[in-house]
Amino acid sequence: MIVLIVTLPLNLWLCYTALKPEAEWPKPLLVVYARLEPFRILNGYGLFRVMTKERPEIQVEGSADGVDWVSYEFKWKPGDVNRAPRWCAPHQPRLDWQMWFAALGGRRQEDWFQNFMVRLLENEPAVTRLLARNPFPDKPPRYVRAILFKYQFTTSEERRATGAWWKRREIGEFFPEATLRR
Structure with missing residues (x-):
């Protein structure tokens, strides 16, 4: 029971700060932190705690x-503005995830991305299976390109009005x- 009394408030606070990372710490926690900080046993590290404020997408x-x-x-990343976000946890959709990082970094010359585009031009099944839909199922496209967009969620009012x-x-x-040289 004592573990619950100690851990429940802490876990609730951690959940709150995960949703609102800029939140101020309560004074009692600040006092405890100030006393323990010289020992370097606590820190504010959190993997991907705050990644981005905007959502660039390719x-x-x-x-x-x-x-x-x-x-x-x-399959997983935003595309069609009318498609609802999908839940993928605990699955880690590697291609969609890499696309997000490519959009964040603006690294247009990444080898993997160039190879990905070449494989689309070849209509490579091992690559097209990673997608939700291949618009060229019978014959590969002659050309490919990629456009960068900034996405943000619509408000509930906008969603009701437009469906987006x-x-x-x-x-x-x-x-x-x-295109491929032929």
């Missing part, structure tokens, strides 16, 4: 003619139009 597109472009849909879960604005080109 939209990958393919085209048969270089004029009409169709989006590839990923996300708002997005285009930032610009992430990966230029590319």
